[in-house]
Amino acid sequence: MHGLVNRSFELFLRDCYGDRIWERVARQSKVDPRGFFLLQSSSDSITKTLIAEASGILRKPGGELVEDLGGWLTRREPIRRLLRFSGRDFSEFVESVGEFPSRATMIIQSLKTPRIAVTMLTKQRYEVSIESDAEVWPMLLAGILRGMADDYGALAVITVLNRKLRVDVAMTEFSAMRPFELVPHTETGVAS
Amino acid sequence: MKAAYTIGADEASIMMPMHLVVSPDGQILGAGPVMQRLLGEAKCLHDVLAADHQFLDIGPDSDAMSELRRGRRATFHVHGQKDLVLRGHGVELSDGAMLVDFGFGMSLPQAIKLLSLTESDFSPSSNVIELLFTYEASQAILCEISRANEALEKERREAERMSATDALTGLLNRRGFESEFRKFLPAGNGHELAVAALDLDLFKDVNDRFGHAAGDDVLIAVADALRSGVRRGDIVARAGGDEFLLLFSLYDSVRDLVRILDRIIERIEEPIALENGIAKLSASVGVSTFVIAAEQDLATAIALADAALYQAKSAGGGRVVVAGQQ
Structure with missing residues (x-):
């Protein structure tokens, strides 16, 4: 698994449960408690072990933890901003989910993510298929979709169906959309 | 296959939000929504834009239009916005007017801020x-x-x-000592240094009598004595066991050095309180002075200092012997 995934899980645990929990998870998973590096790939089994150990320590199903990770990612401002470049409203965002793998490899060529296909079943219902046996991806994506539905102020129901997700968008303008500007106002320029 | 297209102003605005239609004399005839925000109430192109090159100057007599007509890409600056740049190319319409489509180039972030542009302001193909x-x-x-x-x-x-550090005492180890010595090498020939080899007397007795943990405590106490006994700039290291090395780069005379080392011996001879008793020991020191010429000079100097140290030991310990003086 790419270092970005393991590093994200590490930061999620540190941020939500504290450094001590992370260090415990790392020790039990036999990985360096100092943490992962972005460009340090490791076998998929390490990610599975991390999730399993964290699940045991926190007494929370692994799937729920990964979904929480997805939600947590959407609350990290730099990541939220990157996600918001994917569409003007939640429906556009869902429709663009199939572009995630190419967006990811555009930035980090070594980051291999499974192919994602989005099918519009009705005007307000989508089916998102993930071509991977790894359980982590559907749950992660479910967490991201739920988080971004909140961010866009949409009312949506996301259902995990094995390797597929069903997204029902009840209302795209249910509550206030979190602000998003193409160039952050706090910066003196995009390059700063 | 070539076909003639006719497109209305509204459709052009959807497809090209940054397009502009100008008459041959620079009058603004139409503009896409983003360009309209930039132009405001301006009627004439030269009220808003200045061509990047003088020969492209926009005005009634300008040849900017003819340049664009020739398929040349043109860069324009916006009056009063020195960081805002427009890059465009255009085609001539049937009535002689020019249809120019612009982009912000590298000034895109500034444009987004200035005009409060959102994703909807850009065409998906951009x-x-x-x-x-x-x-x-x-x-x-x-x-x-x-x-x-x-x-x-x-x-x-x-x-x-x-x-480079000795874990027990926190002093430099042999590698650290050599590394510090190498810093003097760029100073070149002629720089005189002195190296002292110090070995504890009766240390074996302390170990035998009080145990190895107490021996470690003694080494730590000796390290403290060495630290406090040397001057700023002198280098102290534990070479191993109960052997220490000192490097002096600044001293007035060998006699001056001997005085410093005697003082250190006195400090080491002060009784050391241990958990299970009091340790009393002393130290023997051999000193060698040398002029830096090469890295291997240190090894030679240490060998000479070691030889002097053995002489100090042979003479009963608790003293300083300078190589070549006995």
């Missing part, structure tokens, strides 16, 4: 959103790589420090 996404994602990745580099650099420095 790749503006992808450009901004790529830029922000690259910055985020660079930040993370920079963090990793800093962490690695910190660990490298720590590893370097540890590889």
Whole structure:
């Protein structure tokens, strides 16, 4: 698994449960408690072990933890901003989910993510298929979709169906959309 | 196959939000929604834009239009907005007017801020959103790589420090001592140094009588005595066991050095309180002075200092012997 995934899980645990929990998870998973590096790939089994150990320590199903990770990612401002470049409203965002793998490899060529296909079943219902046996991806994506539905102020129901997700968008303008500007106002320029 | 197209102003605005239609004399005949925000109430192009090159100057007599007509790409600056640049190319319409389609080039961020542009202001084919996404994602990745580099650099420095430090006493080890010596090499020939080899007297008795843990305590106490006995700039290291090395780069005379080393011996001879008793010991020191010429001079000087140290030991210990003076 790419270092970005393991590093994200590490930061999620540190941020939500504290450094001590992370260090415990790392020790039990036999990985360096100092943490992962972005460009340090490791076998998929390490990610599975991390999730399993964290699940045991926190007494929370692994799937729920990964979904929480997805939600947590959407609350990290730099990541939220990157996600918001994917569409003007939640429906556009869902429709663009199939572009995630190419967006990811555009930035980090070594980051291999499974192919994602989005099918519009009705005007307000989508089916998102993930071509991977790894359980982590559907749950992660479910967490991201739920988080971004909140961010866009949409009312949506996301259902995990094995390797597929069903997204029902009840209302795209249910509550206030979190602000998003193409160039952050706090910066003196995009390059700063 | 070539077909003639006719497109209305509204449709052109949808397809090209930054287009502009200008008459041959620079009068603004039409504009896309983004250009309209930039132009405001302006009627004439030269009220808003200045061509980047003088020969492209916009005005009634300008040849900017003919340049564009020839298929040349043109860059314009916006009056009063020195950071805002427009790049465009155009085609001539049937009535002699020019249809010019613009982009903001590298001034895109400034334009987005100035005109409060959103994603809806750009056509999907412009790749503006992808450009901004790529830029922000690259910055985020660079930040993370920079963090990793800093962490690695910190660990490298720590590893370097540890590889040069004696873990028990915190003094330099032999490697650290040699590394410090090498710093004097660029000073070149003629710089005189002195190296002292110090070995504890009766240390074996302390170990035998009080145990090895007490021996470690004694070594720590001796290290403290050495630290407090030397001057700023002198270098002290534990070479191993109960052997220490000192390097002096500044001294007035050999007699001056002997005085410093005698003082250190006196400090070492002060009784050391241990958990299970009091240790009393002394030290023997051999000193050798040398002029730096090459790296191997240190090894030679240490060998000479060691030989002097044995002489000090043979003479009963608790003294300083200068190589070549006995």
